[in-house]
Amino acid sequence: MIGEPILVMLVEDNADHAELVIRTLEEHRITNKVRHFLDGQSALDYLFHRGEFSNPAANARPHVILLDLRLPRVDGIDVLKAIKEDDHLKSIPVVVLTTSEAEKDVAKAYYNHANSYLVKPVGFEEFKRLMDDLGFYWLSWNTSPEIRD
Amino acid sequence: MSNLLELPTFKDPEEKIKARLIVLVSMGITIASMIFVVLSLFAMPNLFNRALALGTIIVPGVLVVAWLLRTQRLHAAAGLLLALIWLTVSVGAISAGGISAPITIGYMFAITISGLLVTRRISTLITAMCVIVGFLIAWAEMNGWLPPVHVFSSIERIFIYSVFFILALALQNITAANVQRLLRQTHESEAKYKSFLESIPTITYINSHDLNTDTEYISPQVENLLGYTQDEFLKDRGLWKKIIHPDDRDRVFAENASTIETQMSFQMEYRLIAKDEKVVWVRDEAILVHDAEGLPQYWLGVWTDITNRKQAEEEQTELIGIMTKRTIQLQTAAEISRAVSSMLDIDQLLSNVVELIRNHFEYYYVGIFLLDESGSVALLSAATGEMGKQMIESRHRLRVGDSSMIGWCISHRQARIALDVGSDAVRFKNPVLPLTRSEMALPLITHGAVIGAMTIQSAIPAGFSRVDITALQTMADQIANAIDNARLFAERSALISELEKRNTELERFTYTVSHDLRSPLVTIRGFLGWLRQDVSSGDLARFDKDINRIANAVDKMQTLLNDLLELSRIGRIITTPRDVQFREVVDESIDLLSGVLEEHKVQLQIQENLPTVYGDPTRLIEIMQNLISNAAKFMGDQPNPVIEIGTRGFDDGGKPVLFVRDNGIGIEPEYHERIFGLFNRLNPEIEGTGIGLTLVKRIVEVHGGRIWLESEPGKGTTFLFTLPIPEPT
Secondary structure, three states: OOOOOOEEEEEOOOHHHHHHHHHHHHHOOOOOEEEEEOOHHHHHHHHOOOHHHOOOOOOOOOOEEEEOOOOOOOOHHHHHHHHHOOOOOOOOOEEEEEOOOOHHHHHHHHHOOOOEEEEOOOOHHHHHHHHHHHHHHHHHHOOOOOOOO | OHHHHOOOOOOOHHHHHHHHHHHHHHHHHHHHHHHHHHHHHHOOHHHHHHHHHHHHHHHHHHHHHHHHHHOOOHHHHHHHHHHHHHHHHHHHHHHOOOOOOHHHHHHHHHHHHHHHHOOHHHHHHHHHHHHHHHHHHHHHHHOOOOOOOOOOOHHHHHHHHHHHHHHHHHHHHHHHHHHHHHHHHHHHHHHHHHHHHHHOOOEEEEEEOOOOOOEEEEOOOHHHHHOOOHHHHHHOOOHHHHOEOHHHHHHHHHHHHHHHHHOOOEEEEEEEEOOOOOEEEEEEEEEEEEOOOOOEEEEEEEEEEOHHHHHHHHHHHHHHHHHHHHHHHHHHHHHHHHHHHOOOOHHHHHHHHHHHHHHHHOOOEEEEEEEOOOOOEEEEEEEOHHHHHHHHHOOOEEEOOOOOHHHHHHHHOOOEEEOOHHHOOOOOOOOOOOOOOEEEEEEEEEOOEEEEEEEEEEOOOOOOOHHHHHHHHHHHHHHHHHHHHHHHHHHHHHHHHHHHHHHHHHHHHHHHHHHHHHHHHHHHHHHHHHHHHHHHHOOHHHHHHHHHHHHHHHHHHHHHHHHHHHHHHHOOOOOOOEEEEHHHHHHHHHHHOHHHHHHOOOEEEEOOOOOEEEEOHHHHHHHHHHHHHHHHHOOOOOOOOEEEEEEEEEOOOOOEEEEEEEOOOOOOHHHOOHHHOOOOOOOOOOOOOOOHHHHHHHHHHHOOOOEEEEEOOOOOEEEEEEOOOOOOO
């Protein structure tokens, strides 16, 4: 891991929220490498190396995926399912990051093997705190299996 | 001795006479032998020994005869008596020295008695024996083997002859008396039988034994039964064949011909037509009578009047028929009740009911009319067979009132029956049902209100019995209740599904609202924090950007709230609808959207002659505004964006189909339904709250219309919707 940039994949349709996440992660030096996707379809294309992302070398697998649930084209839950049903991708930790507190969504996410479920907090400090903790936990404390393409 | 003389009883009158004769002859010869013994003792001493010899033969012999009679052995007694006389005469003749003895006349006596007592053959035998013994005695006399001839004096001869004369007289008297008595008895019994035959209620007849079987005799009481006299039957000997009921004639003649051939007894029940045209049922039983040599002579038969029995049987059969029918109808009624009570789908209920009734009661056609909302027209809602299908397809309807049986029945709330449709002017001849001969219309009444009527048509004139009418009216009541139940159930189901739909929508609404309102809040609060950092770090460019992000998020919240308010109003507020020229709606919408249209450089093509519709103009403008702006927004990189607005025919209900077509990016098929759902936004790059199409759909549906779309990715999208047209005045 040493020397290798830590890649975070962010799937988020709300550009403002994406900016909040990226800005927080980068400014706090949790990671300097975030790949942002606006919809589920392009995220899956990236992960499965399809279309414009067909070169595996240029499109490395992320260390953690931050996934919003309500996404255009392919819904967040479907993205989650596709990841967890794929033998190569299923070991990548998927953290659901959403505005929905609905029990239904939480249940659905864990049912489909989400590794964590986080609700975006309303408030600058809280948001910052969450991102810090998230970075520490998943990128420092947590040991993930080696991801191969 | 007195016992022995007492006459034994014989049942057969002939045997009785014979027994009496045997007793008399026995007594006669005993007395004669005794007189002979006494006389010879005093007057003819030379004959005494012989008289005694005869007596010793006769007396024990007669005692044996009497004993045989006592023991009912009539033939043995008769034989023994004849043998005794024969022996006495033969012994007398031999002892008197020859055939010239006067006693030989006794053979005549023996022969005469034998004629009365025994069969002809034995009588002939006895005669032969008498002749042979006579010759033997004569032969013995000529050879001198007999004692010397006794010469009878004249007085002796006449004495012996006289005994036989007296015996002959007695015999003759007895015989004559017996013959007369037999004759009288025969007459009496014949008269008795005749009066019996002619007084019993059964009619006796004799028919000739030939192919004609003509009447030769018929007992006179036939007149009581048939009105024709005995004389009429005897004058026209074939009369009986002419008065057989036409329907029975063939089988009677066939049976008659068959029994003539087989000579078996004739037995049959059939109808005769009496002189007064009344039908009389008779049982005819006849046997062929043969003579002693076995040749057929005549048919002897009886007619017994069985009219009452037959009537009872017919009544019973009819009663059983009625009971059976009633049972079947009750079963049908039960089956229908069961079927209808378990059926809550009204179309299925009605079509099952008509089929069940038609099949079980074997009617030609059964249909159910239901009143429409106005209550003035009854619409055929279910009917049997191909003709029923045709009429339902052509939306066969009848006006309530006296112009049709159904109309009459509904307006008068009463069953109406036309047993012969030809004579009932109420029924208008229906060319689709040409075989109807009788018809019944039953009102369907539930909770005191007429909801329709049932028509039942039969191909038979007067095809409905009183029993049918009662059973069917009962059934009609049950059917009416079942229809009411099914309607209530359908209403309830519709309400439940509407509630469920509303509930789901509400859930989705709160969920989405919480999410979609929370989302800008996250942005606002997040970037407010960053604003402070921007200020302290002096990064004014980012400060500006962040301010804009906050402002946009606030705008988004406001739009969302406005749209939600709009949507919540739509279900409640409909300003009075009116006739609207759709062209005006289009023009106004375009005016309001001029900015957007110019921005996207959209070319508009609007069809001429857009229809007049009926609705709330403000809402209709909202529809067009949303659809046109959507079309303009989703043009993608189309270099020549075109939006077409027009009509495309009419739907099944006669409503015009309007459309808005674009040549933009198109929509993938899986989103065609979802696109109308609340907050379903397909493209995050394009502005919107995801409420617009939900709103459009809601407005169209509130107006009683329908909206759908046709689209393929890259080939543009057409939204189609229907709106009501003005009510005809």
